[in-house]
Amino acid sequence: MTPAPSSAAITRIVTEEYGRCVATLTRVLGDIDLAEDAVQDALTVALTRWPDEGVPPNPGGWIVTTARRRAIDRLRRDAVGRDKEARAAREEPEQDEPEEGGPVHDDRLRMIFTCCHPALALPARVALTLRLLGGLETPEIARAFLVPEATMAQRIVRAKNKIRAARIPYRVPHDADLPDRVPGVLAVVYLVFTEGHATATRDDLAAEAIRLGRLLAELMPDEPEVLGLLALMLLTEARRPARRAADGSRVLLADQDRARWDAGLVAEGLDLVRRCLRRDAPGPYQLQAAINAVHASAPDTASTDWAQIVALHDQLLALAPSPTVALNRAVALAETAGPAAALTIVEQLAERLDRYHLLHAVRADLLARLGRGEEARDALDAALARTEDPDDRALLTARRDASGRAG
Amino acid sequence: MAHYLLSVVTPADGEMPSDEEMQTIMGNVAELQADMQEAGVWVFSGGLEAPDTATVLRRSGDDVLVTDGPFVELKEYVGGLTIIDAPDLDAALHWGRRSTEAVGLPIEVRPFHWAP
Structure with a gap:
């Protein structure tokens, strides 16, 4: 145990661990709402204990274990919950959940394929992914998408209800079904990334999107758009160190100190763009990655190959017209x-x-x-x-x- | 396993298929039903008569009113249905896809809230 953490530190841990814990608890309990309630219970306990006792060495594992015990208590009080209780108890480990690896490692991928199921409308998929994987509160999601809070709350409730009632499965699809299922997932991951990028306090969302992007690239290395999306996110993320001035204000691309760009991420992104180009199957993410690659290859704004950037936008407009x-x-x-x-x-x-x-x-x-x-x-x-x-x-x-x- | 209703969404102003087309469709449907039975998911299938053959019963105080015709006029109606018992929505959607290929009309897949 580390001593006396600040409440800001605890809030950060809670936000970081929320999606991971809900995903694992959903596998264990077989129900998203139960998982959310259980994690919420555990977080309430954490917020009363951690300020005095310190944060446990593996906070995510602690939350999952506590949430599971709380869920079992809750289900015992409720006759309808008998088989779910049995399920939760059966899967109870001797100690806290491990940080990563094995089924835990795949839980968020399961969750994202469930949240991004084609039987759900795109706005519902995005909202669910941000809520359940990103840990965003409903009002934050409503603000991000310019809809009233009640509308967003209803959208999330309706989507979770459909998952339960229609039995949308909680699993990663079979290889043969992946090509049909991937574009919907990519759209959502990119929206999560842009949300993380647009809002200063949600940097962790961008990191989360990149983590999911890497996982998808590992799972589907032959799908150029998966690589394109990852390249796009990496090249955008590479500029993060230069996006803030010393006083914390945002710096636009044209005014950024390019020496501060993350050279490792740029190199990785450029390498992915080259791999995509060799496949010669351009898609919207690959083209946006290529546009960012042109910026990343230029020492300053003046020497940027703008004609190339216009040409890439022309290609992008031909594939996916948008204002x-x-x-x-x-x-x-x-x-x-x-x-x-x-x-x-x-x-x-x-x-x-x-x-x-x-x-x-x-x-x-x-x-x-x-x-x-x-x-x-x-x-x-x-x-x-x-x-x-x-x-x-x-x-x-x-x-x-x-x-x-x-x- | 859970029950799903696969209904055939039939446009009210659509043209009836020719006898020859109808024969092809019935052949497709029979083949699909055999596949569903072999997979152990099939519960029931049937094609419905047109909505203008319907009669609606409605409680009115202590009485029951009898009305000729469908409950409401719709642009689409349920032309036929299949009930399957499938493990999850992905499985149900697989059979829904097969069904729309077989009959050439949209299929609505809907879970049962409860079933005996």
Whole structure:
């Protein structure tokens, strides 16, 4: 036992261990809600004991063991729970669960294939994965996806109910079924990654997504999109050390100190992109990874091969048309064809992306470069009105203040 | 094992298959049923008459009202059904896929809440 941990340290451990513990308990108890309740019980015990007694050496194992005992107590009080109680008791180990390895190691993969089952709608899959594997609270997920909290809560309850009622299995699919099941999983893993990347306090989610990405790459080494997704996440993650200034504020790609990029992750990402290119079966993740590889290979913004980046966006738009990809293409196009050409495209996207703060931020940048300062400031105000993320707001406010002084 | 209802989602304004097509479908269905029986999942199958052959009974106070025709007019109706006893949804979806291939119409797979 380590002495007197801070409550922040305990909260961090609890968040880190939540998904792992729920996944293991779901295997043991055969029911997600029971698993969640049991883990919640154990965490309540942890929060009263750990501040005095210290954190056990294997907190995840301690939570699982405590949660299992609590679940057995709970089921004993409930006649309906007899066979589940027998199941939980049968699988009770002599000591705390091991950290990784064996069935425990696969629990989160089981959970992700269950959460990403094709019988569930995509929004439900994402919500479940973030709740059950990421340990996010329902209000956080609701905020991330711009829906009312009650809607998100209902979505999660409905999905868990369907898993139970329709008996969506808790297992990793057979080899033959993997090609059908993989794209749905990749979409969810990438959404978890971007959620972890967008929010400063959820860095652990990005790490979680990469861990799942590595596991999938190990499981399906012949699937280029799996490798593409991992490469994309690694190349994005490599920039993390440069994404924060000393005062903690966010630094945009163009202003980052590239010497601070994680050279190991860059090398690993570039190597994966090359492996994908050799297979010549491009997909959306591989193309996004290739775009990031172009950035990663350039010593600075000015010497970036922007024409290559525009071309890759063209390929991406042909495969998977989306207004946000078109917006990113416009950003690259501003470097090859100038801000006026880019602005024309951004204006065409304005209606569809009106709620997206980055549309207004990009528009502001292009307007400023065209010397239209007042319109640029209005666009920055529009961007500010559309994001509550403190990092976004800090960057946008700084830009508006600077433009105010210049004008 | 759990029971699942596989219902054939039939469009109300759809054209009836020709006799020849119907024969092919019936052949497919018979073959599928044999496979389900061999796999030990088959419980019951049947094709239903059109909804306009239906009669609805409804309690009204102490009486029961009898009405001619379906309960509500729908764009789609259940044209036939199969009940299977399968270990989990993946297994049920496998037979659902086979069913939609056999009859050429969408199949709704729905778990039973309870069954004897």
